[in-house]
Structures are given as C-alpha cells and as structure tokens.
Amino acid sequence: MTLSSHNLNLxxxxxxxxxxxxxxxxxxxxVEEVRIDLGQARSYSILIGxxxxxxxxxxxxxxxxxxxxxxxxxxxxxxxxxxxxARLQSQYQQVWSLHLPDGEEHKxxxxxxxxxxxxxxxxxxxxTVLFALGGGVVGDLTGFAxxxxxxxxxxxxxxxxxxxxxxxxxxxKTAINHPMGKNMVGxxxxxxxxxxxxxxxxxxxxxxxxAGLAEVIKYGPxxxxxxxxxxxxxxxxxxxxxxxxxxxxxxxxCEIKAWVVGLDERESGLREILNxxxxxxxxxxxxxxxxxxxxxxxxxxxMVMASELSVLLGGVEAPFVSRLKALLAKAHLPTxxxxxxxxxxLEHMRMDKKSVAGDIRFVLLSCVGKAHVRTAPExxxxxxxxxxxxxxxxxxxVTP
Amino acid sequence: MTLSSHNLNLxxxxxxxxxxxxxxxxxxxxVEEVRIDLGQARSYSILIGxxxxxxxxxxxxxxxxxxxxxxxxxxxxxxxxxxxxARLQSQYQQVWSLHLPDGEEHKxxxxxxxxxxxxxxxxxxxxTVLFALGGGVVGDLTGFAxxxxxxxxxxxxxxxxxxxxxxxxxxxKTAINHPMGKNMVGxxxxxxxxxxxxxxxxxxxxxxxxAGLAEVIKYGPxxxxxxxxxxxxxxxxxxxxxxxxxxxxxxxxCEIKAWVVGLDERESGLREILNxxxxxxxxxxxxxxxxxxxxxxxxxxxMVMASELSVLLGGVEAPFVSRLKALLAKAHLPTxxxxxxxxxxLEHMRMDKKSVAGDIRFVLLSCVGKAHVRTAPExxxxxxxxxxxxxxxxxxxVTP
Numbered sequence: 001m002t003l004s005s006h007n008l009n010l011x012x013x014x015x016x017x018x019x020x021x022x023x024x025x026x027x028x029x030x031v032e033e034v035r036i037d038l039g040q041a042r043s044y045s046i047l048i049g050x051x052x053x054x055x056x057x058x059x060x061x062x063x064x065x066x067x068x069x070x071x072x073x074x075x076x077x078x079x080x081x082x083x084x085x086a087r088l089q090s091q092y093q094q095v096w097s098l099h100l101p102d103g104e105e106h107k108x109x110x111x112x113x114x115x116x117x118x119x120x121x122x123x124x125x126x127x128t129v130l131f132a133l134g135g136g137v138v139g140d141l142t143g144f145a146x147x148x149x150x151x152x153x154x155x156x157x158x159x160x161x162x163x164x165x166x167x168x169x170x171x172x173k174t175a176i177n178h179p180m181g182k183n184m185v186g187x188x189x190x191x192x193x194x195x196x197x198x199x200x201x202x203x204x205x206x207x208x209x210x211a212g213l214a215e216v217i218k219y220g221p222x223x224x225x226x227x228x229x230x231x232x233x234x235x236x237x238x239x240x241x242x243x244x245x246x247x248x249x250x251x252x253x254c255e256i257k258a259w260v261v262g263l264d265e266r267e268s269g270l271r272e273i274l275n276x277x278x279x280x281x282x283x284x285x286x287x288x289x290x291x292x293x294x295x296x297x298x299x300x301x302x303m304v305m306a307s308e309l310s311v312l313l314g315g316v317e318a319p320f321v322s323r324l325k326a327l328l329a330k331a332h333l334p335t336x337x338x339x340x341x342x343x344x345x346l347e348h349m350r351m352d353k354k355s356v357a358g359d360i361r362f363v364l365l366s367c368v369g370k371a372h373v374r375t376a377p378e379x380x381x382x383x384x385x386x387x388x389x390x391x392x393x394x395x396x397x398v399t400p
Numbered sequence: 401m402t403l404s405s406h407n408l409n410l411x412x413x414x415x416x417x418x419x420x421x422x423x424x425x426x427x428x429x430x431v432e433e434v435r436i437d438l439g440q441a442r443s444y445s446i447l448i449g450x451x452x453x454x455x456x457x458x459x460x461x462x463x464x465x466x467x468x469x470x471x472x473x474x475x476x477x478x479x480x481x482x483x484x485x486a487r488l489q490s491q492y493q494q495v496w497s498l499h500l501p502d503g504e505e506h507k508x509x510x511x512x513x514x515x516x517x518x519x520x521x522x523x524x525x526x527x528t529v530l531f532a533l534g535g536g537v538v539g540d541l542t543g544f545a546x547x548x549x550x551x552x553x554x555x556x557x558x559x560x561x562x563x564x565x566x567x568x569x570x571x572x573k574t575a576i577n578h579p580m581g582k583n584m585v586g587x588x589x590x591x592x593x594x595x596x597x598x599x600x601x602x603x604x605x606x607x608x609x610x611a612g613l614a615e616v617i618k619y620g621p622x623x624x625x626x627x628x629x630x631x632x633x634x635x636x637x638x639x640x641x642x643x644x645x646x647x648x649x650x651x652x653x654c655e656i657k658a659w660v661v662g663l664d665e666r667e668s669g670l671r672e673i674l675n676x677x678x679x680x681x682x683x684x685x686x687x688x689x690x691x692x693x694x695x696x697x698x699x700x701x702x703m704v705m706a707s708e709l710s711v712l713l714g715g716v717e718a719p720f721v722s723r724l725k726a727l728l729a730k731a732h733l734p735t736x737x738x739x740x741x742x743x744x745x746l747e748h749m750r751m752d753k754k755s756v757a758g759d760i761r762f763v764l765l766s767c768v769g770k771a772h773v774r775t776a777p778e779x780x781x782x783x784x785x786x787x788x789x790x791x792x793x794x795x796x797x798v799t800p
Binding site for chain 2: 066109113116117120121123126147148149151173175178180181183184186187188266267350354357
C-alpha cells in the first residue's frame, strides 16, 4: 500500500512514512480526528463528524482575537452562517460576515478583493481570524486572503461540500484562477483547523455530491486498493448520503491526503500524485471556461484519460479502466471529456503548473494503488484524447 | 549597541545574537557581502559594490531555469535593462522583460496582474526566475508576484534606488497597497540574492537619494549610535554620492537589517523596530494619497514625530530631536508633516498593520540606539501631531 518512490526519484520511505491501514469502522464518540503533521508550528487537526456545527467542544481553543470574519457564499450562507456565528460569538467580540457569489467562475481577484475590502472596512487587524464556510472556491479564496492579508492571519476551514471535506480544505493549497489557467496565483498556507460537519452534506445538491466523490475515488488508484474495493461495495450508500459510509469515506480520504502532505507539503515530488486526473481535468475546465463543468466532473473524465494513457504506456492494465469507469458511472460522473480539439487540450495542459519547459507532466498509474509522474509522447496523448472525448459530454455542463 | 529586549518581552539575546560592530572601512576587492541567516533553505547574500551589473562573478550560480523575467519600470528599464539582460542571456534560454509604470501609486493589483499576464502569456513555468530591477515599488511587486505565481517561484532583487538597497529589497517583505492602507496585502518571501550595484545610484534623482537616506538614518537611533555619529560626519559626502561613503552606508544598513531579520523574520517582535517613523509615515502617505510624498520623505517626518513622542513619554531626551532634525535637514528631508487634521492621522494609524484591537503601536526610542514598541495616550499623540505638522510641509509633494 506504500508508494513506489522509484518513479518519483524520492528517497525510500521509512516504516513510519507508510500510510496507516484502512479501517472501515467509525468511532463510537462520533468525532474522528486526522492529524496533518507538519512540525510544531504548522500541524493541525481535521475533525470529522455529524452535527459538529452544534458541538461546542470542536470549537474550543480557537486562535485568540478580538474579531472574526466568516467568508461564505450566497448559497451556503443562508443555510449555515447563523449556526457558525453562534459558535463564534462567545469567543470573539465581533463576528463579521461576507457572502461571495457562488461558483468557480468567481474564484478571481475581484472576489479576493471583496474580502480585503471587508476586512479593512471593518477594522480588522493582524490577529483577526478568517473562517471559510463553503466549498472549494470559498476555501481557496479565504485561505489565500488569510495568507496575504497583512502578510498572514490565521484561518479555519469549515468545508460544506464533500469535495472540500475530502480534498481542497486539507493541506494548505490556496489559490485563485487566472483567465489563462486554474489556480495560477496562490500560496501554500495551512489552516489552524479543519472542521468537517457531515450533516451539512444533507443540503448538498446531487451534482456536487458526485463531484466530491470523484476526488474520493482518486485516492484508491493512487494509494489504496482496499479503499477502492470498499468504495465499489459502498457507492450506493454514499450516493444515498448514508452517514456512516460518509464518515468512513471522508476520514479515509483525509488520512491519505494527510499522509501525502506530511511527506511533501510544497509539492516538490510525492504530492504531485494527488493531481491524478487533474492535468486533463484542468484542461477541460479552462478549455470550456471556468464554471461550465464542476471541478470534480472534470477530474472524473481526466482520471479515465490518465488511466488510458497509463495502459498505453505500459502501466496499469486495461481491465482497470473499465472498473474505474463503472465506479464513476455509479457516482453519476462523466467518463468522457468534451470533444474540444486535441490541440486545445494540449495548449491548456502546457500551461499546467506541473509543466516544466513546455513538457506536460502526467500522473499515471503503475498498477492499482501506485502512481508516478512522467511526460508522454504527444501521439499517445492525442490518441487518448480522441478515444476519451465525445460531443455528448458537453451535456454535463452545470450552467445552461 | 545591542537592543534592550526588556521592552519587547523577548528572551535575553545571547552573545551570538548581538549586532557586529560598525566598521567604517570598505573592502579592497570592492564587493561587500552581507549574509541574511534564516537557516539552510532560505539564507542568502546581499552583494554590494560598484559596477556589479558588469561583473560576471556576482551573477554566477543563479537558480537554474529555462527562462527569466526582468520586471522593471519605465524610468529604470531604459537605463539598465540591457546591462542586466547581458548578464542573464548566457544563463537562460529566454529572457523576457516587463516595464511597469513608475511610482508608489502603481503598487496595486493592476500592476501585479500585469506581471502574471506577462508570465502566463510567455509560457513561464514553476522554475522561471523573476528579477526585480528597480526601486521599492518594483521590488515589492515582483517579490509578491514571485511569492504567489504558481504558489512560489524564485526571485532576485537588483535594487536601483538607495532606499531599496538599504531597506526594501532586504528581508523578504513583499506587498501591494490597498486604497485603505499601505502594504496591506503581501507575503514574507525571501529572494535568492540581492545585488546592489552602487554605480546605478549615479542616475538617482536627488529627492530619491534623500528618501533613501531617511531609511539609512533610521538605523542609527534604533540600533547603532556609532553609525549615527558617522552619518553626521559623512552626510555631505553621501549627498555628493561619494562611492566609498555610499558603500559604507549601504553595507552597514544591510548589516543592521540582516541582524534584525535573522532574529525575527516574520515580525513577531524585534523586527517591529524597523518601523521607527513608519506609523506616522504611513499615515502621511495614505492621508495625502499614495505617491504624493516619497515613502522616505514621509518616514523622515514620521521619525521626528516618533522622537517627540518618545521625549513626551520619558524616553530619549529632547536634544536628540534637534540632532535628528539637523541630520534630516542636511539630507534635504522634511522634518514636519503635512497639516492634515489629527483625526485623519489617527484614523490612518489605526489601520496600520501593527495596530491590534484598535490600539496604535508606536516604535519609540528609550535612548539613542534603543527602540521599543508601545501604545500611547491619544492626548500626547495629538499634541505631537500639532507640534510636528505644518501647511508648508505640503510643498514636499513630488507630484505637481
């Protein structure tokens, strides 16, 4: 279950660097804790459980300050802001809030500046704590605002989508998009805590649940075959938002992410494997225009492409692709990408942050549970693109 | 000459933490080196000397990459870009350049985005090296762009103003201004190297030379009485741009800054003393509108205010203020601020990044060579403002 370090040119991992085993049980107390271990100053906990927005104990010992700002969006704010405010009002003299427009197309300078305007207009100082209440867009914007406001203030992630709970809120990657590429401007900046209340997933729309499951499914092929087996057996329960199944899936995803981030916080090697499906996926997102497909939808089609490319280049075997497609389909996720011209895909992939000197780097599978990063001949990439795209796929667009 | 740690609630400094003694001589080889010691990964050298833009040896061992971007402005670019390009073309396959508009009023999101547009439009990747060729505005913008482009790329400071050579290019503070306050959005992000070519100061306009001398003078009162004596004796030579005097003054300023930054990189205590004169100074800059006064001019008037406040509150003695004013006047710097209403000053000072919970924190002098940080009663601050401002001072404005 450990990663081959050979392909990544990393030193051999020691025993303590191996991923802890998968345990498909949930704790009796109902609050799971996963630690992100980054040394004394920057380690933190991910707390996972039902109804955490109403449980005082997970909100104690927050950073001390006079004021806090809740950053949320116009969809999530009306549902959960008051609950969060109730937890914070006993700890901060002032609790401000800001509702940003919802959607990936708003992960921009303009939204970021709304946060700075709000902070400065309210009289924030260097100790003011930011709370990101929302999905990946809110988390990335708020985290980047926290990283840069007065050169750094503390922040707490309160992710309200499955995707944010299993991936984007954990690990300290913050960013905004640039018209020429996704997440092109940002910072590595760790939150003080991540609080995943599973109950908020009850209001999550079905396409968003599916999008989150794409990032969950990702962890199997790159790191954990047993978790992949479990997902196949439990996908129906997850699609029905079964609380225990969700608890297992969020905790295991966070465990895998915590393990990778603990070994390579700033993506100088191992962490790149978390981008499985993302090289193709980002090209879909930028190629169509941000917000047309959900990030998770693009990653789903991207994982199929990356798997087909792995097969072509002598990695994982062909039956795995069928298996992956079946699992994605069960999660109501696309298994083909939109039929943009291959050159459009290539152009956008050359802009990917992993690219160096114009060479596109792909996260490919050696076998189920092992990923590596490499370049690929253009002919093979084009062949995969032709095979894995379809005019029909445009039907997945989330905006009319 | 060491700092009293008592006022700052810092642990007592050990012998190795004391500032090295002032030596008013320059090296025979003509290249002075000052080390910023921040541990293995982030330590770097400041190289100081005449004609460094023409000396290959200070440009060797730069970070490896396919491409480099020179960021400069419309004033400095025409004078020195070609010289820098000649040094870089042997090391990078592609050397791009970008000329930003000149002036503090352009230290904005808009200018920052011009850097990102240029990088992405040119096909930059995660290894692309940024070179900041210019004064404090170019250095702060380029450093912040380097801190955030693809979550961090390497950068080199090539400061072309005295202010940037002695202060802003050293220590890793990068930022842009917000309409509501100076340097409100930024990051701590260290350069790979700082290369101070003293010869470029030959083309520096007189008001810019004076502005740089304000930050030089700052180092005496907060840390080094002997350097203050030397400045009094050598101010005429400095105003004539005497090369040896400039070399001593740039090196000593960098030594003091390196010492402070090495002890407190992220301004959690000691580093605040470098803001002597800046609380009042930033209020002058924001109060008048960025770009009306040069930063150094505002700091000069601000140091007089901070000194008067120190006297009022029982710190440094009154004759020191006359001494400081005489030295500033010799450097053609203002010793009074513009007569904005005291409440305008107070409002802008409450927005200062050092302020916590609305309390303004001032860097004050206990005696010559010792600074501390404290709050002050509003009545005393207003009394100082009345004493140290004048309608006449508006005449220092650099724009018509």
